[in-house]
Amino acid sequence: MYTQALDIPDADQRARQAMAPAAEAGEKALQAQFDAKIDADRRIEPQDWMPDAYRKTLVRQISQHAHSEVVGMLPEGNWIARAPSLKRKAILLAKVQDEGGHGLYLYSAAETLGVTRDAMVDALHSGKAKYSSIFNYPTLTWADVGTIGWLVDGAAIMNQVPICRCSYGPYARAMIRICKEESFHQRQGFDALMTMMKGTPAQRDMVQDAVNRWWWPVLAMFGPPDTDSPNSALGMRWGIKRISNDELRQKFVDATVPQAKILGVTVPDPRLKWNEERQHYDYGAIDWNEFWAVVNGNGPCNKERLATRVKAHADGQWVRDAALAHARKQQQRSMKEAA
Ligand code: BYC
Numbered sequence: 001m002y003t004q005a006l007d008i009p010d011a012d013q014r015a016r017q018a019m020a021p022a023a024e025a026g027e028k029a030l031q032a033q034f035d036a037k038i039d040a041d042r043r044i045e046p047q048d049w050m051p052d053a054y055r056k057t058l059v060r061q062i063s064q065h066a067h068s069e070v071v072g073m074l075p076e077g078n079w080i081a082r083a084p085s086l087k088r089k090a091i092l093l094a095k096v097q098d099e100g101g102h103g104l105y106l107y108s109a110a111e112t113l114g115v116t117r118d119a120m121v122d123a124l125h126s127g128k129a130k131y132s133s134i135f136n137y138p139t140l141t142w143a144d145v146g147t148i149g150w151l152v153d154g155a156a157i158m159n160q161v162p163i164c165r166c167s168y169g170p171y172a173r174a175m176i177r178i179c180k181e182e183s184f185h186q187r188q189g190f191d192a193l194m195t196m197m198k199g200t201p202a203q204r205d206m207v208q209d210a211v212n213r214w215w216w217p218v219l220a221m222f223g224p225p226d227t228d229s230p231n232s233a234l235g236m237r238w239g240i241k242r243i244s245n246d247e248l249r250q251k252f253v254d255a256t257v258p259q260a261k262i263l264g265v266t267v268p269d270p271r272l273k274w275n276e277e278r279q280h281y282d283y284g285a286i287d288w289n290e291f292w293a294v295v296n297g298n299g300p301c302n303k304e305r306l307a308t309r310v311k312a313h314a315d316g317q318w319v320r321d322a323a324l325a326h327a328r329k330q331q332q333r334s335m336k337e338a339a
Pocket of ligand 1: 060061064065066068069072073099130131132133134152153155156159160220221222223224228229230231232235241245295
């Protein structure tokens, strides 16, 4: 489950073997050009030369991100048939469909780096690839659906808006549309919870219970503390990551606590307190043992999520086969017409 070093073609290595010394000088020049572009905050595009480690880091992050969107459809998808009204059902259907779309843009962005979609999907299904820890928690009541929108999508926006300025063009462009849709997702979650908070005591309890269960996993979702984040230094140097895990977590807490007050829910952290000196909220300790257990496949729903995903892929095989057969027929027909 642990590392996600996908076997993408090492084009630079092959080229080096063929033309050793001359190529080395050429590569130094290419590296200098690449560094200058990064320093000038210009975009790297698929046709540009890039160091192999930059390519691999992007494939790792973008494919994990794509998997998170696709697996992220499952916890909420469970509630489509049980939504409390036609309006809520239509909203939830649209949201889950959006997440599928995000996965597709992101797989496409990763494909521009030379990895195939089949390889990425295989890595997810075999348990080799990571996806966000947050989707391994259960959705026990309707309030969980609203809480995912409010907190999980709220966290996603905080993390993803800076990626719109990522140095890799296709990833940055995909993120612009994704972030617009995430804003709608966050708003619909807040709205669903607000409606419940204006309802019966039982509905309010349900919201509080969901917030109690999701708060800490959402804080952990931003990734390990900066001091334990092995990928941050290069991610920052290359302009892939613009704001650190801890800074984003702090921004999220600062933005979300006032929203909790408006909603009328309590944040389940006795150590949460405004710090006048720092001009930020202080918050309690995150359980990093739980986070790593979940990332390592031992969360409450990891096995169920992966099994559901694998089954959905296998069940859809006939659709992919039919689409390919149709495309082949169309191609043959147009070749006949052209002959
Ligand atoms: N879960 O060195 P670090 C969404 C891994 S979609 C699992 O800080 P990096 C949504 C990390 O991969 C949410 N693993 O890494 C969708 C690394 O392992 P590897 C997904 C995690 O890359 C549908 C190791 O821990 N968002 O919100 O610098 C509905 C060390 O971490 C997690 C994205 O993917 C985690 N939470 O920073 C609703 C955004 N955190 O790969 C909502 C794009 C860390 O070395 N990704 N790890 O084996 C990123 O911004 C960054 O990749 C991260 C991690 C901040 C997640």
